[in-house]
Amino acid sequence: MNFEALQRRVRRAEAVVQVRGEEATQHWDRLNQTWRSAWTPGRIVVVGLAGGFLAGKLEPGGAFSGSRWLQMIGSVSGLVASAQASVASFAAAAAGMAASQAAGAADDADQAAAYAEQAAAPAATSAQATARSPDASNPVPPRAAEAATELSES
Numbered sequence: 001m002n003f004e005a006l007q008r009r010v011r012r013a014e015a016v017v018q019v020r021g022e023e024a025t026q027h028w029d030r031l032n033q034t035w036r037s038a039w040t041p042g043r044i045v046v047v048g049l050a051g052g053f054l055a056g057k058l059e060p061g062g063a064f065s066g067s068r069w070l071q072m073i074g075s076v077s078g079l080v081a082s083a084q085a086s087v088a089s090f091a092a093a094a095a096g097m098a099a100s101q102a103a104g105a106a107d108d109a110d111q112a113a114a115y116a117e118q119a120a121a122p123a124a125t126s127a128q129a130t131a132r133s134p135d136a137s138n139p140v141p142p143r144a145a146e147a148a149t150e151l152s153e154s
Helices: 003-038 041-058 066-132 144-153
Strands: none
Touching: 003 066
């Protein structure tokens, strides 16, 4: 396999990774939105009451005391907090990648504009010199300001 074919495969694989990353970000956003919209105040109260009822019914003679429940709730809240932090960091990383891509595109556009200016500068200079020379082979008549200047100078 030659070098160009390997480069094409790498570019194709990078494009696939980019698309999969965008899809994963969209799925995470949709899951986050669905999760937050599912937890209405009424549902929170119902889950709290059901959890309290189950804690009262399943507690066999104090083997699972109040301090153990508090410990479990603390552990679960830490788990939820770390999951939210990872989702936020993933979203920040996706935003950072998008910003770096936009910056790269802006740099490319700036370079293209600079090259265009460099290419246009010699052509514009020669066109101005041709337009200002009183050459009989120039079919373009001078502008009014140029004509008045030429008359006042002679």
